[in-house]
Amino acid sequence: MELVAPAGSFPAFKAALEAGANTVYVGFKDATNARHFAGLNFSDDQLARARALATGKSVKLYVAINTYPQACNWQQWTSAVDKAVALGADALILADTGLLAYAADNYPAMHLHLSVQASATNSLALKFYADNFAIKRAVLPRVLSLEQVATLCEHSPVDLEVFGFGSLCIMAEGRCVLSSYLTSESPNNSGACSPAKYVRWEESADGSRLSRLNNVLIDKYAPGEPASYPTLCKGRFRVGDKVYHTLEEPTSLSTLQLIPQLAKMGVKAIKIEGRQRSPVYVRQVVRVWRAALDAYAEQGEAFVPDPSWIASLDTVAEGSQTSLGAYSRPWQ
Numbered sequence: 498m499e500l501v502a503p504a505g506s507f508p509a510f511k512a513a514l515e516a517g518a519n520t521v522y523v524g525f526k527d528a529t530n531a532r533h534f535a536g537l538n539f540s541d542d543q544l545a546r547a548r549a550l551a552t553g554k555s556v557k558l559y560v561a562i563n564t565y566p567q568a569c570n571w572q573q574w575t576s577a578v579d580k581a582v583a584l585g586a587d588a589l590i591l592a593d594t595g596l597l598a599y600a601a602d603n604y605p606a607m608h609l610h611l612s613v614q615a616s617a618t619n620s621l622a623l624k625f626y627a628d629n630f631a632i633k634r635a636v637l638p639r640v641l642s643l644e645q646v647a648t649l650c651e652h653s654p655v656d657l658e659v660f661g662f663g664s665l666c667i668m669a670e671g672r673c674v675l676s677s678y679l680t681s682e683s684p685n686n687s688g689a690c691s692p693a694k695y696v697r698w699e700e701s702a703d704g705s706r707l708s709r710l711n712n713v714l715i716d717k718y719a720p721g722e723p724a725s726y727p728t729l730c731k732g733r734f735r736v737g738d739k740v741y742h743t744l745e746e747p748t749s750l751s752t753l754q755l756i757p758q759l760a761k762m763g764v765k766a767i768k769i770e771g772r773q774r775s776p777v778y779v780r781q782v783v784r785v786w787r788a789a790l791d792a793y794a795e796q797g798e799a800f801v802p803d804p805s806w807i808a809s810l811d812t813v814a815e816g817s818q819t820s821l822g823a824y825s826r827p828w829q
């Protein structure tokens with residue numbers, strides 16, 4: 498399976514290449530991609546340098562333009578498509594149907610991938626995108642059980658890519674407006690959930706820390722307790738007489754042990770989440786996944802994840818804990 502690594506900066510891009518990614522996905526320095534955080538992403542010059550570097554290593558370069566344009570700024574998104582094609586992207590990762598139509602009409606030879614943001618969860622939806630926009634691949638939302646992924650692999654008209662590691666959203670890919678509710682900006686139209694300019698940290702005299710998003714209290718951490726980035730979905734709130742993670746606990750998807758099942762189902766690519774994370778994170782996670790996929794290719798059925806790989810991934814997991822996410826639904 499193809500190992501698709503994130504890069505939110507040029508150093509992260511180089512780290513992904515050195516660690517053994519088959520493909521690196523990136524975005525421009527604007528709201529056209531779903532990781533539009535301050536200081537991240539690629540200028541045109543940086544993307545041209547990344548293209549040259551990737552070609553030298555036979556690594557593919559995908560460009561994510563996976564947010565939703567509005568009527569007033571449509572041209573910014575079509576320009577992003579034009580630029581990515583001109584810079585030599587191997588594929589564009591798109592979500593908006595209008596933008597898919599624009600790319601399919603103007604660049605029929607370009608490989609189009611359906612972003613996770615489009616939230617296509619059944620084979621009829623995939624067929625719609627294949628018939629109308631000739632997409633070559635779809636990234637599946639992180640809402641599906643392993644059985645559902647297997648069913649889609651059997652019936653999908655296009656290749657499928659799934660998430661293997663990284664932060665989890667609340668299972669409403671492309672449709673979550675929690676961040677808009679507090680800040681007026683969300684990943685869907687501004688490219689960032691809980692933009693950093695709205696985040697405030699306060700330290701109390703007793704060593705506890707408060708995190709706020711646009712002045713709304715998201716969490717209070719005891720002295721020494723690991724803290725996570727304050728997104729509304731992962732806050733602790735009072736419901737009745739209890740204070741707890743009401744919607745979702747901070748945790749990372751981690752699926753090394755599923756490699757044999759995903760490969761047998763016919764999944765074509767494994768995606769690592771984290772264009773907002775550091776080059777150190779990218780190097781560490783990609784290195785582990787490269788080793789694991791190589792070991793699976795060698796050992797087949799006998800493959801078992803090395804405990805040192807799991808320990809290494811645990812150190813960069815959100816909230817220092819991992820989960821199989823929706824893949825595992827023992828109650829079903």
Ligand code: SF4
Pocket residue numbers: 665666667668669673674675676684690691728729730731
């Ligand atoms: S609020 Fe949570 S679920 Fe919604 S987009 Fe942000 S991280 Fe994802």
